[in-house]
Amino acid sequence: MSDFIFCTVQYDSGDWDSAPLVPANLIDSIARYTSISVAPTGVTVPLGSTELFKYPLAYLTGHLPVRFSELERRNLREYCDRGGMLFVDDHNHDIDGVFHKSAVEEITRAVGSLKELPNTHALYSAFFKFDDGPPATTHELNGWGDNLVHKHLLAVMRGDRIAVLYSSKDYSSEWGYHPDNKRFLSVDNTKFGVNIVVYALTG
Amino acid sequence: MRSQGDGVAIARITERGLRAASFALIAFAVWRLLGAGAAGGMVRLRSSSLARELPSIEPARDGAVHVDIDAMPSPADRDALAAVAHAGTRVTWSSAAIPPLAAVAVRAREPGAPVRVEVASTVNVSLSDGLAALDSVNAAGAARGASLSVGAPSGALAAASGAARSPIGIPAPALLHPVLLVGRAGWEAKFAAAALEEQGWSVVERLFVAPTADVTQGAIGVIDTNHFSAIVAVDTTLGAVGPSIVRFVRDGGGLLLLADAANAPAVRAIAPARAGARQLSGKHAFDVADPVGAMPVYPLESVRGDVVRLTTRGTSLTSAARREGAGRVLQAGFDETWRWRMQGGTEAVAAHRAWWSRMVGSVAATPLDMAAAAGDATSAEGAPLARLIGALGPAATVEPPASEPRRLPSWLLPLLLICLLAEWGSRRWRGAQ
């Protein structure tokens, strides 16, 4: 059986590598809480590469404008049509910011319209229970970025499955620390990431 | 010197002769029509004209009938001949060359129940449905025969092989129960369930995520053939389902073991083989003709004696099946089949779905349809030559004596016309004189 390998998407236009510790942190959480066979390190795959199809769950983040080439758009569309899932997180936490606006524009153009995901969706009970929907991040609560606590995540659906999950809550900052530092936290704030992975693996 | 009067006289004589000849020919024709086929005579027919001539044959109880088979008679005509034979008339038949033909339609035990036609013959077989020709099959090329999936045919199916023609009855679709999918949460289980559900299967699943947390779909309840058609194990993690599997299969259920699932203790006793060490494929692309060739595989080792070997890769056996009690077990050592869907060509998603559906369908249990089992034998002819032999006995090897033909000879009518026209012409000439 193949391991689950965490994949970070590399795209040409922005700082795709702005959250280098998120993959390790989520890998650590998956191992801590589940029996899922997971690879100890993640991979980085260009969005326009056919290698992307080896990893049916991929993570994309950044601060800078997101502009896809036609090849990247085509690749992403095919990826989602076949059953892949892309998790996008705005590292700026700013719905007025260029990352959000440009990413939404590119995702809409490539895959489809982003709509609010109901907080009763199966994603929020895939492993841990999040009765109030997506957990807030410290950056939201501290007033970073757009100074908003976003109550919903956005999603592009394929049938009744999430193809693209979009977050303005800046989980990239929330989860961007060395996994060994979890011991200093009273509450593990990466549990929602486990839900995302479990949902992707079983949905 | 001959005078004109002599000519007229000759003409008169000639006319009388011609008139007499005409009368004789007419009498001969009448005699032939009335006298032919008298009681006790042999009647020779062609099978292509049976429908027209059968009604006049049946009253000839003491006679004999020989049928030249130039086209396979319809079941009704064949049965009528059998009835004539049973009534006492000797019925024989011969044929220049009717090839043997057997054709059967099978409904796949999958959602949508696509129809597959299996044919065996010594020559090419043409298949058609109610609309038009479907395809032709070189049934002689394969040792056992050939199989063709025709999906959803329009109207009745028929097979033709030379002069042999046979309608093919299509059985009703079988009733399918859900499929139970078990294994660890991972891409293989995810995409296996996706493929089966998208193909129309109802899937109940239990995927193991953590010791205290499973992802379930549907209620498992009692694992028996009244609730499930098949169990699919994608790895060795069977959990609470494991102990029920052997009984389920022996009672008629189907079991599909992927990758190394055959090594799970609960199924070792009924698995076709043990799963060996994982081997990678040398290929990187999913070839349309051989997509499984690119998948890693757990080769089948220590194969049981009653196994049907299905596919190989090099010297390794990659899939095999066997029967266990009333059920079937199919072991396919392919791993990471999900990559075919994600990384294959443009048709990979549909092909992956169809492959999974076929795999499960090949082992799925379906309730016995008593009506179909006792059903109408004539609705599925299948083997027309065999049925002809069964009804009338083997072909006659000795040519029977030709019987008096019932038809008038072909020269009779032209000769009659010539005589009549010649007499008329002579009269006219005489009149002109």
Add this chain to the structure above:
Amino acid sequence: MTTLERVERVRRTLRSAAIGAAVLRGVATALALLLLAATVDAFVAIPAGARRIVPLLAAAAAIVVFARRWRRSGVRSDAASAALWIEARFPSLRYALVTAVDPRYEGRVPEIEHAAAQVEFEPAVTKAVRRALTGPVVGVAVFALLLLLLPSGAVARVIAPAAGDALSRARAGSRVNPLAAIVVRVSPPAYAGLRDESLDNPASVRALVGSSITIEGVAGDGQVVATQGTEAAAPGDVHTSSVTSGDRWHLALVMPATPTAVRLRAASHERLLLLEPAPDSAPVVLLTLPARDSILRTAAGQIRLAATASDDYGLASGAFELIVSSGSGENFTFKSRTLGAVTFRSRTGELAATLSLDSIGLQPGDMLHLRAVVRDRNNVSGPGVGTSDTRTLRIARSDEYDSVAVDPAPPPEAEKNALSQRMLLMMAQALEKKRTKISRAQLVSESRVIAVDQTRLRKRVGEIVFTRLGENSGEEGDAADKRLDQPVNADSVLAAADRLANAPAGTALEGNEDETPLIATNRPLLEAYNAMWSASGELEVGEPGKAIPFMKKALDALQAARSAEQIFLRGKTRAVVVDIDRVRLQGKDKGSASARTPRRPADPARDQRIARFDAALALVRTTPSAAVDSLLLLRLDLLDRDAGAARAIETAANALRSGQDATNALIRARRALAAVPSAPSALTAWGSPP
């Protein structure tokens, strides 16, 4: 009046009469053809294409008839023929007139003049003229009268056929089926610049979203109501009623955004019309300058921007969009602006502008994102927006020198003679070719000249390839105390290049764990560097033939480097390897079981569609019109799902509507709906093998 003059007058009269008769016969022929066509059309609708030919045929027939009659009239242009004509009717003249008009005897034989003068032949001429013209005049009058008696529309359809004249055949009346003949007039939105069109009795209408659709028919039994929506009446169905004016009814619709079936109902009559929206694509934009992403050393100078755009119906406006990102880590600021705005008036256009980097105020580390954005003229469903690919220009920071993507500045003076690898290869090949014709000394001399250029080129590649890298100071990164300060010499560089160029595939191009990587991760450039080194060595010793393979290898490697994926050297991401075994199931919290919902079948309605087609097939013999309607509705369901099957069904439906043999089309449509038979396979001992 002399005899000659009299005969001349007769000649002119006869000639005029012959011409007039021929013309009248021609006209009568043309009118007869028109009358015939109009009469046939009144019973059996002649296609518009055939009707367009009718006036031409009528004119051609008229000309032919005229020409034949004129030739057969026998009237020539000389007086003698006229005299003969008179002589034939007045034998008593005994050729006196013929002699009298003969120029040789004219005026010289008074007796002939006298004899001719005695005969009054003018009345005969008048009678003959009357007889010649009466028939054709009557014919023309009769045909013209019959044409006038026909309905005006019938004549117009033949004389001036036009799309949409189907209604001219039909007559209004209380018992007339108002849906028997309809004309659909389509007016596309103004922005598209398309002409209006009329369709006679269409089964489906394809037009741009927002087009005005006017359905017109002849008033008859009941008002016409159009229902847009599903087959069974549903609350969401839209109903539109017709308006009657004179003997026609009209009904106005708008082309919706999704394919829709419109049911027209009037009393007991029903008719189906499908509305298919044609897409208005967004403009296609291609950014031609700058041609690729770049890293600039300084934010100075000007950059030319150029783009081309095209659209299916017309461009409206376009501009270049710039976004400047400044900052690092978690702090970024952004500035946006547009440049080079232009309006368009056609379907294609170009954008051009010059960007002054000084005016933007770029700082080291800033990024500039450029793209061209073009809008089309669609003011119905919103302007379609087309964007080009984005070019990213980055200003290098002072503490890094990421020269892999350095914008090629103009070469300094000393290097202007550095020739490209391809040119060097050609020179070496040319030298090798003339090797036998020159002396050894000359060969070595020329070979060394090429070697110098090869070395110069190799050094340029070496500057690009070998770089200093430092650690990126991220949130959790180490301090910059592992910067590389190792001296670089040719031997170490060459050894490293050898090592890396010959490393097996998949080997990480990094140094030891404690070292910062010396060598950049661009394998093709390394290979080129190595090959150039070998080539220059051979050229130095006067062996251009032996150098050529190395030079080709270097050229191929440079080509590969050009098309290689972009390598980001902004900073090395520190890989954290999780000790899975150590942390497995050590989490304090436990997850809980969850329920999954099943996926829907990929095509749940497939079997239903096949059943619908088979049902329509059963109607073909008994009620072809119902079969056509069923097929058209089925086609509507397939438009977004299976274009091939939709096309096949449309072909079959059109064949049925026009009364042609639809057998083959129906077979193809049926096969398109259901899976085609798979290739035959051999029977096995176990159902379907994997």
